[in-house]
Amino acid sequence: MSGVRAILFDDKRSYLHYLLGAIALFCPKITLLFATYEIAEALVLWKFGNRVERRKDFSTTLGDFCEFALGTFTALLLIALSPHTYGNL
Secondary structure, X not given: OXXXXXXXXXXXXXXXXXXXXXXXXXXXXXXXXXXXXXXXXXXXXXXXXXXXXXXXXXXXXXXXXXXXXXHHHHHHHHHHHOHHHOOOO
């Protein structure tokens, strides 16, 4: 059985993706810019890369989106768990 594999935190830029995901919670335009860049990068490598690069590129692109989402979810979790969120409980 063959499945899709996302490669997470495979290079130093991965930590930037994670950080951008957290910042995107406060500046939503970052999400649009990140998605546009990642899709353009994937399309360029798909068009001009060989078969091995295509497969690897899809896994790393999927991983980049997952890192971004993980950063956003981590920021949401930290905000939800922060003491000022609960008010006068």
